[in-house]
Amino acid sequence: MNTSIGVGVLGAGTVGGTLISRLVDDREAIATKTGLELCVKRVAVRDLAKERDFTVDDGVLTDDLLSVVNDPEIDLIVELMGGRDLAGDLVLAALEAGKPVVTANKELVASRGPELIAAAERTGVPFLFEAAVGGGIPIIRPLSETLAGEPIERVLGIVNGTTNFILTRMAEDGADYADVLAEAQELGYAEPDPTADVSGADAAAKAAILASLAFGTWVGLDDVYHEGIEDLSPIDLVFAADFGYSVKLIGIAERIMGGVSARVHPVMIPVDHPLASIRGATNAIFIQGPSVGELLFAGPGAGGAPTATAVLGDVIDAARETLAGAQVAPKIRFSPGELVPFGDVATKWYLRIEVDDQPGVLAQVAGAFGSAGVSIKSVWQEGEGDEALLLIVTHRAREADQQEALRHLEEIDTVRSVAAVIRVESEEA
Amino acid sequence: MNTSIGVGVLGAGTVGGTLISRLVDDREAIATKTGLELCVKRVAVRDLAKERDFTVDDGVLTDDLLSVVNDPEIDLIVELMGGRDLAGDLVLAALEAGKPVVTANKELVASRGPELIAAAERTGVPFLFEAAVGGGIPIIRPLSETLAGEPIERVLGIVNGTTNFILTRMAEDGADYADVLAEAQELGYAEPDPTADVSGADAAAKAAILASLAFGTWVGLDDVYHEGIEDLSPIDLVFAADFGYSVKLIGIAERIMGGVSARVHPVMIPVDHPLASIRGATNAIFIQGPSVGELLFAGPGAGGAPTATAVLGDVIDAARETLAGAQVAPKIRFSPGELVPFGDVATKWYLRIEVDDQPGVLAQVAGAFGSAGVSIKSVWQEGEGDEALLLIVTHRAREADQQEALRHLEEIDTVRSVAAVIRVESEEA
Numbered sequence: 001m002n003t004s005i006g007v008g009v010l011g012a013g014t015v016g017g018t019l020i021s022r023l024v025d026d027r028e029a030i031a032t033k034t035g036l037e038l039c040v041k042r043v044a045v046r047d048l049a050k051e052r053d054f055t056v057d058d059g060v061l062t063d064d065l066l067s068v069v070n071d072p073e074i075d076l077i078v079e080l081m082g083g084r085d086l087a088g089d090l091v092l093a094a095l096e097a098g099k100p101v102v103t104a105n106k107e108l109v110a111s112r113g114p115e116l117i118a119a120a121e122r123t124g125v126p127f128l129f130e131a132a133v134g135g136g137i138p139i140i141r142p143l144s145e146t147l148a149g150e151p152i153e154r155v156l157g158i159v160n161g162t163t164n165f166i167l168t169r170m171a172e173d174g175a176d177y178a179d180v181l182a183e184a185q186e187l188g189y190a191e192p193d194p195t196a197d198v199s200g201a202d203a204a205a206k207a208a209i210l211a212s213l214a215f216g217t218w219v220g221l222d223d224v225y226h227e228g229i230e231d232l233s234p235i236d237l238v239f240a241a242d243f244g245y246s247v248k249l250i251g252i253a254e255r256i257m258g259g260v261s262a263r264v265h266p267v268m269i270p271v272d273h274p275l276a277s278i279r280g281a282t283n284a285i286f287i288q289g290p291s292v293g294e295l296l297f298a299g300p301g302a303g304g305a306p307t308a309t310a311v312l313g314d315v316i317d318a319a320r321e322t323l324a325g326a327q328v329a330p331k332i333r334f335s336p337g338e339l340v341p342f343g344d345v346a347t348k349w350y351l352r353i354e355v356d357d358q359p360g361v362l363a364q365v366a367g368a369f370g371s372a373g374v375s376i377k378s379v380w381q382e383g384e385g386d387e388a389l390l391l392i393v394t395h396r397a398r399e400a401d402q403q404e405a406l407r408h409l410e411e412i413d414t415v416r417s418v419a420a421v422i423r424v425e426s427e428e429a
Numbered sequence: 430m431n432t433s434i435g436v437g438v439l440g441a442g443t444v445g446g447t448l449i450s451r452l453v454d455d456r457e458a459i460a461t462k463t464g465l466e467l468c469v470k471r472v473a474v475r476d477l478a479k480e481r482d483f484t485v486d487d488g489v490l491t492d493d494l495l496s497v498v499n500d501p502e503i504d505l506i507v508e509l510m511g512g513r514d515l516a517g518d519l520v521l522a523a524l525e526a527g528k529p530v531v532t533a534n535k536e537l538v539a540s541r542g543p544e545l546i547a548a549a550e551r552t553g554v555p556f557l558f559e560a561a562v563g564g565g566i567p568i569i570r571p572l573s574e575t576l577a578g579e580p581i582e583r584v585l586g587i588v589n590g591t592t593n594f595i596l597t598r599m600a601e602d603g604a605d606y607a608d609v610l611a612e613a614q615e616l617g618y619a620e621p622d623p624t625a626d627v628s629g630a631d632a633a634a635k636a637a638i639l640a641s642l643a644f645g646t647w648v649g650l651d652d653v654y655h656e657g658i659e660d661l662s663p664i665d666l667v668f669a670a671d672f673g674y675s676v677k678l679i680g681i682a683e684r685i686m687g688g689v690s691a692r693v694h695p696v697m698i699p700v701d702h703p704l705a706s707i708r709g710a711t712n713a714i715f716i717q718g719p720s721v722g723e724l725l726f727a728g729p730g731a732g733g734a735p736t737a738t739a740v741l742g743d744v745i746d747a748a749r750e751t752l753a754g755a756q757v758a759p760k761i762r763f764s765p766g767e768l769v770p771f772g773d774v775a776t777k778w779y780l781r782i783e784v785d786d787q788p789g790v791l792a793q794v795a796g797a798f799g800s801a802g803v804s805i806k807s808v809w810q811e812g813e814g815d816e817a818l819l820l821i822v823t824h825r826a827r828e829a830d831q832q833e834a835l836r837h838l839e840e841i842d843t844v845r846s847v848a849a850v851i852r853v854e855s856e857e858a
Contacts, residue, residue: 018720022578022720026578026580029580030578032645032764033577033645033762033764034577034578034762035762124753130575136720136721136722136724137724138567138570138571138574138575138576138724141567141570141571141574141575142567142570142571145567145570145742145745145746146559146567146570146738146739146742146743147567147738147742148462148463148741148742148745148746149451149455149459149463149738149741149742149744149745150738150741150742151455151458216461216462274727277706289738290734291447291451291565291734291735291737291738292565292728292729292734292735292738292739293565293728293729293732293734293735294728294729295565295566295567295726295727295728296725296726296727296728297724297725297726298703298724298725298727299721299722299723299724299725300721300722300723303722305719305720305721305722306720306721306722308720309575309576309578309579309718309720309721310575310721312577312578312579313574313575313576313577313578313579314575315578316574316577316578317574317577317760320758320759320760321758323758324553324757324758328753329749329750329752329753330749331746331749333462333463333464335461335462
């Protein structure tokens with residue numbers, strides 16, 4: 001029986017380089033454990049002259065992407081180049097040619113998932129992307145296979161390690177956002193251009209994938225509202241702790257109001273929630289369902305080695321299927337469903353408001369909420385000379401109504417500034 | 430395209446009953462989400478007259494087990510009857526007849542796994558047992574698929590909810606083992622005959638399965654040393670907390686000394702270890718690997734609903750494969766490996782020793798350890814009248830040497846009793 005699989009890799013950055021090293025160095029160990037001979041036949045890179053941490057035979061490196069996809073000796077494509085257009089076209093070409101594809105590209109899956117999944121279904125080959133969410137944490141298979149029969153209600157995920165590292169340092173050391181970001185960049189936890197991480201865009205792509213798999217309704221990247229951590233101040237993390245909350249950047253996928261909602265924003269979450277204690281660059285995904293109850297998956301969410309482990313698991317799985325010569329049964333199926341616009345989602349808000357310290361201000365502020373139909377749960381007031389600080393937590397109300405209250409607030413003369421707004425997740429109304 | 434699958438269920442206890450209810454009640458929802466028509470054709474029960482929580486058509490219930498396996502309208506068998514002999518023979522017959530089998534029977538998998546996996550491989554059908562470990566927590570697929578390329582070093586699991594419930598109550602309320610056991614029985618967290626849980630036997634079957642999948646070397650039920658929680662006293666849980674440890678019943682699967690070790694016993698684990706904070710009947714599995722780092726999976730480890738979710742996920746997966754008409758690629762492969770006898774495993778011990786309060790006793794006690802080649806890490810002594818209490822923590826030493834030290838201790842006249850022995854897991858030597 002033939003047990004050899006020719007592997008072509010598109011992109012040899014951090015994850016790609018680590019994967020290739022392991023395919024080459026652990027070739028025998030993998031063969032012993034799995035019975036598969038995984039042979040790296042070609043690796044497409046942008047710069048042939050650049051020095052690499054891995055060693056491959058002469059002629060394996062190429063800068064011709066399409067030649068890898070078209071090589072008849074290559075049975076399986078691993079896409080680790082990133083981006084959605086070129087990468088997506090190459091993945092599509094491979095799937096249409098009947099070659100299984102493994103990718104870690106969350107942006108690609110979140111933007112072109114249905115098209116690629118449909119192509120894989122037509123030719124009956126695996127299209128696997130375990131590494132696209134949560135790095136080394138197994139989450140795609142559990143969601144799409146183990147929990148296939150569970151009407152999942154809610155998925156909450158800390159799915160971006162950079163922002164969780166920054167928030168942990170801000171909360172524990174009272175450090176400013178800008179200082180911690182600079183530190184994270186020095187440590188390699190944040191990119192030189194950190195926008196995708198700190199803006200919530202990276203987490204939004206992952207939330208889109210989690211929502212799509214959890215609910216079986218396609219949620220695209222552009223369907224996910226996202227808001228980042230750039231405007232958070234350490235003082236609000238302190239107030240949050242006083243109130244019994246941690247502040248985390250969380251991807252939320254929920255079945256609500258007969259539809260599906262997916263969004264990413266900073267969240268005040270009760271300190272006894274399992275996600276509240278996830279520190280540093282660790283990722284964690286929390287799943288709720290009526291039968292299965294509450295599940296937590298935690299581990300390293302990024303980094304070359306854990307992500308390469310997830311990619312390698314997919315490569316082994318796809319290679320097994322390919323050698324079995326099977327028409328692969330599609331594991332993912334989308335049916336139509338309604339997306340709930342973010343403005344209709346009911347949330348609770350925490351607000352820090354700077355006001356003139358004079359009689360009647362609180363009544364005016366309360367009126368702003370009242371006229372928007374938002375009711376206030378608690379107010380905490382502190383005077384400081386001629387200025388006072390109001391910390392307000394509202395009851396649950398439509399996001400659009402909360403935004404209306406915010407506009408009313410900003411029109412009040414005695415309101416100097418709405419200095420912070422953070423949404424609150426808790427069981428209570 | 431035919432999308433209908435005839436399902437036969439062997440056993441309709443708590444898990445079986447819940448599964449059947451969901452297959453019947455959620456039939457349309459499952460069809461929408463997965464594209465599969467899952468039809469419960471026959472259910473084998475011991476007592477046809479017993480009232481059931483689920484409703485099936487006339488003629489579906491039977492007390493003839495073999496008729497379910499042999500029914501040509503049944504494409505897929507779910508085994509939930511328990512036990513290893515009869516259940517195993519029926520599962521084997523189904524697999525040999527080319528019918529996929531899903532089971533939650535940990536004892537069966539841990540005792541006859543290789544035989545059944547080989548039979549499934551011969552006929553190319555799925556043999557799935559996600560529910561056998563960790564109830565609703567997805568762990569079998571992550572271990573055998575996502576982490577297939579990771580040379581896993583260590584798996585630590587709280588895999589028995591009954592004992593974790595009892596230990597949590599003992600630690601938090603200082604309650605006696607016997608009292609908490611009685612309470613757990615009243616609450617339905619413990620069986621009327623709790624032996625399998627409290628003796629560690631249930632956890633041993635799960636540890637055998639985890640070790641086999643993690644290391645790709647078959648570890649049978651009888652290869653797992655196990656020790657239960659029956660002899661633990663609340664006072665040792667208090668001392669453990671003073672020293673910075675929690676006491677948990679843990680299944681340990683490790684690659685050590687060029688081989689594989691699997692064992693279950695009470696463990697003092699540092700309070701900052703992720704498993705230390707797992708409370709009540711929750712299960713959790715902690716995995717360490719050189720690339721993936723540390724992963725934690727937590728959730729409800731037992732109960733009809735979560736376990737039925739895991740079984741249903743397997744049923745859907747097996748049904749998809751069956752409809753794809755594919756020769757299923759085997760996901761699990763065992764290669765030879767050495768099992769390290771428990772006596773050769775290096776462990777640290779905590780001991781509570783009652784001695785006469787007189788000069789020279791400590792020297793005698795220290796001598797008992799020294800003559801067995803075990804070195805002492807710390808001693809804490811407390812006098813109480815003419816009796817003294819010694820709390821000793823040793824450095825890591827071979828289990829057999831620790832046992833020899835124990836025999837020497839028990840021969841010393843001034844040692845009244847070795848009142849407690851608990852093994853300690855920590856990073857230090």
